[in-house]
Amino acid sequence: LSGIQPTGRFHWGNYFGAIRQYIALQDNEQAFYFIADLHALTTVRNATTLRDFTRDAALDLLALGLDPAKATLFRQSDIPEVTELMWLLITLTPMSLLEKCHAYKDKLAKGLSADAGLFSYPVLMAADILLYDSNVVPVGVDQVQHIEVTRDLAIKFNLTYQRDVFVLPDARVMAETAKVVGTDGEKMSKSYGNTIELFEDAKKLRKKIMSIKTDSTPVEAPKNPETCPVFTLYKLFATAAQQSDLANRYRAGGMGYGEAKQALFEAADAFIGPARARREKLAANANDVEDVLQTGAKRARVKAQEVLNRAREACGLARRGS
Ligand code: ADP
Ligand code: TRP
Numbered sequence: 001l002s003g004i005q006p007t008g009r010f011h012w013g014n015y016f017g018a019i020r021q022y023i024a025l026q027d028n029e030q031a032f033y034f035i036a037d038l039h040a041l042t043t044v045r046n047a048t049t050l051r052d053f054t055r056d057a058a059l060d061l062l063a064l065g066l067d068p069a070k071a072t073l074f075r076q077s078d079i080p081e082v083t084e085l086m087w088l089l090i091t092l093t094p095m096s097l098l099e100k101c102h103a104y105k106d107k108l109a110k111g112l113s114a115d116a117g118l119f120s121y122p123v124l125m126a127a128d129i130l131l132y133d134s135n136v137v138p139v140g141v142d143q144v145q146h147i148e149v150t151r152d153l154a155i156k157f158n159l160t161y162q163r164d165v166f167v168l169p170d171a172r173v174m175a176e177t178a179k180v181v182g183t184d185g186e187k188m189s190k191s192y193g194n195t196i197e198l199f200e201d202a203k204k205l206r207k208k209i210m211s212i213k214t215d216s217t218p219v220e221a222p223k224n225p226e227t228c229p230v231f232t233l234y235k236l237f238a239t240a241a242q243q244s245d246l247a248n249r250y251r252a253g254g255m256g257y258g259e260a261k262q263a264l265f266e267a268a269d270a271f272i273g274p275a276r277a278r279r280e281k282l283a284a285n286a287n288d289v290e291d292v293l294q295t296g297a298k299r300a301r302v303k304a305q306e307v308l309n310r311a312r313e314a315c316g317l318a319r320r321g322s
Helices: 012-024 047-063 081-090 095-099 102-109 116-130 141-160 202-210 229-237 240-252 257-283 286-314
Strands: 002-004 032-035 072-075 136-138 170-172
Touching (some): 002 012, 012 047, 012 136, 012 229, 032 047, 032 286, 047 257, 072 286, 081 116, 081 141, 081 286, 095 102, 095 141, 102 116, 116 141, 141 170, 202 257, 229 240, 229 257, 240 257, 257 286
Parallel strands (some): 002 032, 032 072, 136 170
16 A cells, blocks of 8 residues: 655656555555545645646556556545544554654754644554555655554554554565655755656656756766766666666766766656556546546445444444444
8 A cells, every 4th residue: 555645746756766666566456555635735725736636646647557457546535434543543642753753843943833734644644554454555765754653553552452453564665766866966856846747748858857967077078977866867767788888978988968868868758658648548538537536435445444443443432334
């Protein structure tokens, strides 16, 4: 199981750090993926924007290869059980555990005021995970702390009520692309304004790539591919042979960064081309996407009701019929 927030269009960091893993793990036919629209409410405060981003997220995921015949794709807010489970968990959550969490801490450090939604965000995430007996949670490195909180809360609940109500989940991080760099060489993130969107059209994609920050080594001089963000990003899209070819050209000198950027553009554009075409087809049939989400929600709810009943019973609330 994993979730992704609809807080903007997906960028390369989202794909290589998270989405690609979802798709790789869907083949066992037990995967659950959801669009975390309830989490997005902590940042998106406009109804049209939230609806658009949610729909874009579904289209992007399907176009990238998420297959609803194999994986269950749904909207978080279509499963009301999740907010109820959040309450059961939050009554056992120490304040000190949430005070340590980075999303909240970072906001405070920047002098911004945090609301109770952001503060308790990790508990909603724990409910997301525990509600479906999830064992493997593919995420980017920045989410590992939240999976640890989830485990802590599951253990605490099981101990408090003396029953094995919840399965303990594990984070799955892909090490080699754990952190995708942005156009400024820092971690790619919406909040840093350094992203390259996955479904950018070819012209804008090229422009974005040309804006990647490089040093002022002259064209003739040999260059180090390993410290160059253009090369680092190229590795995401290129085969091993293409990578060693471009690395040799860096080291030989006589190649400007413009040429490396052009190589990156061509590789990225070729990579996204087929998904772009699939996305256009899907977008033309809006009802089909809604159907996928509804069918997914129905399937997910069956599991959610079973697990929530287990939790309700353990803490002394009545079981509920479906
Ligand atoms: P952003 O930082 O742009 O707001 P999100 O926090 O919405 O991105 O991230 C969604 C998912 O994508 C998370 O699982 C996160 O770990 C992953 N992710 C985001 N940016 C990167 C990156 N630069 N490198 C690797 N993974 C990333
Ligand atoms: N917090 C995650 C992020 O920002 C999104 C998310 C919400 C999630 N619930 C989840 C990820 C449950 C994995 C499991 O990326």
